[in-house]
Amino acid sequence: MLNRVEKMxxxxxxxxxxxxxxxxxxxxxxxxxxxxxxxxxxWQIEKGGKYYVVRNHSSIIAFKIGNKLEHPSFHVMASxxxxxxxxxxxxxxxxxxxxxxxxxxxxxxxxxxTWMDRLLSIxxxxxxxxxxxxxxxxxxxxxxxxxxxxLAIHMNRMVNDGVKLNPxxxxxxxxxxxxxxxxxxxxxxxxxINVEDIIDTDLFLYPYxxxxxxxxxxxxVSAYHLDDLQCAYTTLQGFKQGENSDTISMYCCFxxxxxxxxxxxxxxxxxxxxxxxxxxxxxxxxxxxxxxALASSMIVSADNAxxxxxxxxxxxxxxxxxEMNEGIVIKYNANQSYTTDGISAxxxxxxxxxxxxxxxxxxxxxxERGGGTLGAISIAHVSILSVDIGCAQLAMxxxxxxxxxxxxxxxxxxxxxxxxxxxxxxxxxxxRVWKV
Numbered sequence: 001m002l003n004r005v006e007k008m009x010x011x012x013x014x015x016x017x018x019x020x021x022x023x024x025x026x027x028x029x030x031x032x033x034x035x036x037x038x039x040x041x042x043w044q045i046e047k048g049g050k051y052y053v054v055r056n057h058s059s060i061i062a063f064k065i066g067n068k069l070e071h072p073s074f075h076v077m078a079s080x081x082x083x084x085x086x087x088x089x090x091x092x093x094x095x096x097x098x099x100x101x102x103x104x105x106x107x108x109x110x111x112x113x114t115w116m117d118r119l120l121s122i123x124x125x126x127x128x129x130x131x132x133x134x135x136x137x138x139x140x141x142x143x144x145x146x147x148x149x150x151l152a153i154h155m156n157r158m159v160n161d162g163v164k165l166n167p168x169x170x171x172x173x174x175x176x177x178x179x180x181x182x183x184x185x186x187x188x189x190x191x192x193i194n195v196e197d198i199i200d201t202d203l204f205l206y207p208y209x210x211x212x213x214x215x216x217x218x219x220x221v222s223a224y225h226l227d228d229l230q231c232a233y234t235t236l237q238g239f240k241q242g243e244n245s246d247t248i249s250m251y252c253c254f255x256x257x258x259x260x261x262x263x264x265x266x267x268x269x270x271x272x273x274x275x276x277x278x279x280x281x282x283x284x285x286x287x288x289x290x291x292x293a294l295a296s297s298m299i300v301s302a303d304n305a306x307x308x309x310x311x312x313x314x315x316x317x318x319x320x321x322x323e324m325n326e327g328i329v330i331k332y333n334a335n336q337s338y339t340t341d342g343i344s345a346x347x348x349x350x351x352x353x354x355x356x357x358x359x360x361x362x363x364x365x366x367x368e369r370g371g372g373t374l375g376a377i378s379i380a381h382v383s384i385l386s387v388d389i390g391c392a393q394l395a396m397x398x399x400x401x402x403x404x405x406x407x408x409x410x411x412x413x414x415x416x417x418x419x420x421x422x423x424x425x426x427x428x429x430x431x432r433v434w435k436v
Contacts, residue, residue: 004237004408004409004412005213005221005405005408006213007233008221008229008230008233008234008408009210009211009212009213009221009223011024011229011233012211012223012224012225012226012229012230012233013210013211013223015081015225015229016121016123016140016204016206016224016225017058017082017083017085017123017124017125017140017204017206018058018059018081018082018255018256019057019058019123019124019125019138019202020123020138020140021058021081021229021232021253022054022057022058022059022060022081022253023138025060025062025232025236025253026052026054026060028236028240029050029052029062029240032050032240033050034050034051034052034062035049035050035051035052036051036052036053036054037051037052037053038053039053039055039274043278043281043282044282045065045278045279045282045283046065046282046283047065047066047067047068047069047283048065048066048067049064049065050062050063050064050065051063051064051065053275055264055265055269055271056255056263056264056265057125057136057138058081058082058255058256058265059081059252059253059254059255059265059266059271060081060251060252060253061250061251061252061253061271061272061275062239062250062251063248063249063250063251063275063279064239064243064248064249065248065279065283066244066245066246066247066248066249067245068245068246069245069246069248069283070246071246071296071422071424072246072247072248072285072289072293073246073247073248073293073294073296073297073298073422073423073424074247074248074250074276074293074294074297074298074384075244075247075248075249075250075297075298075418075419075421075423076250076251076252076272076297076298076299076300076384077235077238077239077250077251077252077299077300077302077415077418077419078252078253078254078267078272078299078300078301078302078374078375078378079228079229079231079232079235079252079253079254079302079303079374080228080232080253080254080255080256080257080258080267080303080373080374081228081229081232081253081254081255082107082108082255082256082257082258082259083108083224083225083227083228083229083258084106084107084108084109084110084111084258084397085107085108085110085204085205085206086104086105086106086107086110086115086167086171086173086204086205087104087105087106087107087202087203087204088102088103088104088122088124088183088201088203088204088205089103089104089105090200090201091103092104092183093181093182093183094172095179096172098177099174099176099177100174100175100176100177100178100179100181101172101173101174101175102146102172102173102174102175102183102205103172104167104171104172104173104205105167106167106171107204107258107259108258108259108397109258109397110397110398110399111395111397111398111399112165112167112170112171113163113165114395114398114399114400115148115171115205115207115399116148116149116150116171117147117148117149117150118147118148118207118209118399119144119147119207119208119209120144120145120146120147120148120173120205120206120207120208121140121141121142121143121144121145121146121205121206121207121208122139122140122141122145122146122183122187122203122204122205122206123138123139123140123141123203123204123206124138124139124201124202124203124204125137125138125139125201125202125203126139126187126191126193126198126200126201127198127199127200127201127202128193128197128198128199129197129199130197134199137191137193139187139190139191139203141186141187141190143208144208145175145186146173146174146175146205147173147174148170148171148172148173148174149174173205182195184198184201206224206225207224207399207400209223209224209400210223211223211224211226213405215405218405219324219325219404219405219406220324220402220403220404220405221402221403221404221405221408222400222401222402222403223400223401224399224400224401225401226304226393226401226402226403227303227304227393227396227397227401228257228302228303228304230304230391230393230403230407230408230411231302231303231304231390231391231411232253232302233408234302234391234408234411234412234415235251235300235302235411235415236251236253237412237415237416238411238412238413238414238415238416238417238418238419239251239415239419241412241416241419242415242416242417242418242419242420243419243420244419244420244421244422246422247419247422248279248293249419250275252267252271252272252378254266254267254271254374257303257373257374261374261377266377267374267377267378268377268380268381269381270381272378272381272382273381273382276290276382294382294383294384295384295425296423296424296425296431297384297385297423298344298347298348298384298385298386298387298423299375299378299379299382299384299385299386299387300348300386300387300389300415300418301338301339301373301374301375301378301386301387301388301389302389302390302411302415303373303374303388303390304390304391304392304393304396304403305322305329305331305362305389305390305391305392305393306322306362306392306393306394306396307322307323307324307392307393307394307403307404308321308322308323309394315365315368316365317362317363317364317365317366318365320332320361320362320363322360322361322362322392323360323392323404324391324392324393324394324402324403324404324406324407325392325404325405325406325407326358326360326392326404327357327358327359327360327407327410328352328357328358328359328360328389328390328391328407328410328411328414329359329360329361329362329389329390329391329392330345330348330349330359330360330361330362330387330388330389331361331362331363331373331388331389331390332345332361332362332363332388333363333364333370336376337370337371337372337373337376338370338372338373338375338376338388339375339376339379339386339387339388340375340386340387340388343385343431344385344386344387345387347385347387347423347431347433348387348389348418350433351414351417351418351421351433351435352414352417354417354421354433354434354435355413355414355417355435357410357413357414357417358410360392362392373388375387375388385423389414391403391404391407391408391410391411392404392407417435420435421433421434421435422434422435
């Protein structure tokens with residue numbers, strides 16, 4: 001079990017931003033013989049083939065086509081590649097009180113105080129000029145370069161009574177005492193390029209800290225970006241291992257979930273539908289055949305869930321508390337911010353039952369508004385059954401999140417079982433699900 005967890009932690013550490021996450025996913029798919037397809041090219045796809053498509057260098061959709069497809073359906077699992085952070089602004093150099101400060105703005109919804117007094121580094125991508133081409137180059141400074149310092153308690157006696165942090169004042173990272181410091185020059189030197197060739201950037205801070213397994217029985221795992229790279233990694237492993245000759249298995253990892261998904265590479269884009277349409281064209285499926293396949297299809301939105309808190313159990317619903325290491329979490333919401341309904345939950349539970357895998361149910365307290373995720377956004381574009389699941393975790397959106405180490409194995413097995421299974425709608429009020 002620990003071997004799988006350690007591999008996940010290596011994947012997470014090597015994927016501080018969505019650009020590195022997609023590169024990490026591509027590397028694993030390439031090792032499995034998947035072929036990259038470029039959206040601007042024509043495609044040649046066939047039964048039994050394995051392919052992937054990248055958009056914006058930060059979202060990826062991979063798919064395996066069954067070699068029979070007698071009663072085809074699409075089995076889709078979706079996660080996201082981004083995490084709350086601080087994005088570096090253009091013209092970020094800022095001298096302040098004798099320190100060189102990097103000017104940043106908030107990306108998503110991080111828990112501010114967890115980023116303070118923590119060694120940070122920089123990752124993202126450069127857009128550079130190379131002769132007559134414009135090149136996108138992912139970069140990651142693999143060492144600490146900055147820190148956001150707290151005020152000493154002697155200068156803020158009320159700090160333990162709660163302090164409102166101003167992101168333009170309190171959350172600016174210091175990086176040097178050298179007045180000639182220039183972050184772009186540092187990065188250019190590191191990657192042996194001319195600073196004059198850097199046209200623009202998409203750069204983010206990330207905590208420079210490797211994840212750890214801990215606890216009296218190694219039952220916990222803590223790292224930055226577990227939400228949602230824990231699901232991105234585990235569903236990828238299940239996708240690679242799962243197989244069904246009658247399904248088209250799809251693995252999606254979208255960017256920008258933390259800011260609403262409303263980008264060309266987010267779950268609220270046409271990305272998934274574009275790929276479905278090109279699969280339809282490549283396999284010479286009629287519109288009617290595609291609609292028949294979609295009627296038996298399902299998307300599993302895999303994004304982590306809130307575990308019951310040891311110090312604040314009252315924050316969880318009284319009858320739907322979930323615990324780490326006690327099974328995959330099926331998430332419900334009456335207003336459909338989670339898209340699980342009785343049918344999709346039943347089919348997913350049947351897949352778990354056939355594989356001997358455990359599950360739990362999660363809802364928000366009735367007096368608390370929860371977050372949404374990928375499922376509801378995706379099925380607005382592709383109308384298929386959808387269920388929201390995840391691994392239970394603590395401190396979501398912290399710079400150091402905590403989850404259950406045993407849930408890594410469970411999510412891999414659940415994902416494999418989903419891809420091994422075949423769902424067929426057998427009538428107006430009936431479905432059948434079976435494994436290979």
